[in-house]
Amino acid sequence: MPELAEYIGAVEVKKSEISGRGLFATKNVESGTLLLVTKAIAVDRAVMPQDSSENAQLVIWKNFIDKVRNFATKCDRINSLISKLSNSEDEDSMEVPNIESFRPEAEMNSGISSEKLDVSKMLSILDVNSILEHSISSKVLGKNVDYQGVGLWVLASFINHSCDPNVRRLHVGDYVVIHASRDVKAGEELNIAYFNVLSPLEDRIEMAKNWGFSCKCRRCKFEDNLCFKQEMREIETTLRNGVVDMGSVVYRLEEGLRRWMVRGKGKGYLRASFWEAYSKVFDSEKLMRKWGRKIVPFETVVDSVVDAVGSDEQILKVFIEGLKRNGINGVVEMEKGMKLGRGVYGKIMKKQAMRTLIQFDGTQE
Numbered sequence: 001m002p003e004l005a006e007y008i009g010a011v012e013v014k015k016s017e018i019s020g021r022g023l024f025a026t027k028n029v030e031s032g033t034l035l036l037v038t039k040a041i042a043v044d045r046a047v048m049p050q051d052s053s054e055n056a057q058l059v060i061w062k063n064f065i066d067k068v069r070n071f072a073t074k075c076d077r078i079n080s081l082i083s084k085l086s087n088s089e090d091e092d093s094m095e096v097p098n099i100e101s102f103r104p105e106a107e108m109n110s111g112i113s114s115e116k117l118d119v120s121k122m123l124s125i126l127d128v129n130s131i132l133e134h135s136i137s138s139k140v141l142g143k144n145v146d147y148q149g150v151g152l153w154v155l156a157s158f159i160n161h162s163c164d165p166n167v168r169r170l171h172v173g174d175y176v177v178i179h180a181s182r183d184v185k186a187g188e189e190l191n192i193a194y195f196n197v198l199s200p201l202e203d204r205i206e207m208a209k210n211w212g213f214s215c216k217c218r219r220c221k222f223e224d225n226l227c228f229k230q231e232m233r234e235i236e237t238t239l240r241n242g243v244v245d246m247g248s249v250v251y252r253l254e255e256g257l258r259r260w261m262v263r264g265k266g267k268g269y270l271r272a273s274f275w276e277a278y279s280k281v282f283d284s285e286k287l288m289r290k291w292g293r294k295i296v297p298f299e300t301v302v303d304s305v306v307d308a309v310g311s312d313e314q315i316l317k318v319f320i321e322g323l324k325r326n327g328i329n330g331v332v333e334m335e336k337g338m339k340l341g342r343g344v345y346g347k348i349m350k351k352q353a354m355r356t357l358i359q360f361d362g363t364q365e
């Protein structure tokens, strides 16, 4: 039976404006701060050969489902925790669980047995809430690249997706560690990227569809309401058709942003949607020679994109390549790189979180 453990830094479950329930910050925290460490109810992994078949993946899923069912049958607490999760139906009317019920010490008080989940309900819950360890906005520590894993981390399952996410996750053994990927204010909903949010609206709509929902985040609403949507679609089509010169895409978009008088976060949202074009230009000496003086500086783009969608590994990579090419010539750039890194990988662990991770006796100093 799994020994569940949680480090609940500064989070609570509340009704979400996006969908159903969500996880919220209870304190102001800066980028990189650890918010939650939670142990899997069950996880299954296997090293996959390069040419792994769908069958091999099905075996992992089957083992994982068997483990969850076995634990839920034997343990009321696990059954009751899983039954709090959504299967996407009537999500808005589901009970908002008290954060206290997730603390390990709550285990003692959970003798009241809840109704046993039937198999089809359990499968639909696992379908919505299981996490693939190698998905976007997660980092897996200490595992070889060829493995695949799937697991269920109950409290992390309350995190809704947003195309302007503010948290990321790290996998350490059987634990998931959630940290802020940018500064977060008390009361803000914590959102993670279920898929690559550095992509255009149409692609994101498709990816959300594969996840079984239509995205109701702020950024999607903003991009969907633009009066110059048609022009954006045309730029997206050019991008999709694989234009040779990405500089022209960036130039056209930046001209548009000026003409359409896009302000504040809106600029970051749209630049994030066309990150593929920006990154190709900033990564190419040839394109920078041609377009460098005509387009907005790299630092401005990075600042606005990070402000809009938080720190991201793809942005960090282009940033570091840029530093290497131009030589690290200032404390400001170094600081910016460090902040980006903290947002992507999280700050050094807090003592309490570390204890949870190594299942240290919480009573000791």
Ligand SMILES: C[S@@+](CC[C@H](N)C(=O)[O-])C[C@H]1O[C@@H](n2cnc3c(N)ncnc32)[C@H](O)[C@@H]1O
Binding pocket: 016, 018, 019, 020, 021, 022, 085, 086, 088, 091, 094, 128, 129, 157, 158, 159, 160, 161, 162, 163, 211, 212, 213, 214, 215, 216, 217
């Ligand atoms: C892992 S659960 C997230 C927590 C869930 N809201 C709850 O109340 O338990 C995933 C489900 O939340 C909903 N969801 C998450 N992010 C969403 C978004 N950006 N827009 C619409 N629905 C979303 C979808 O129904 C999705 O299948």
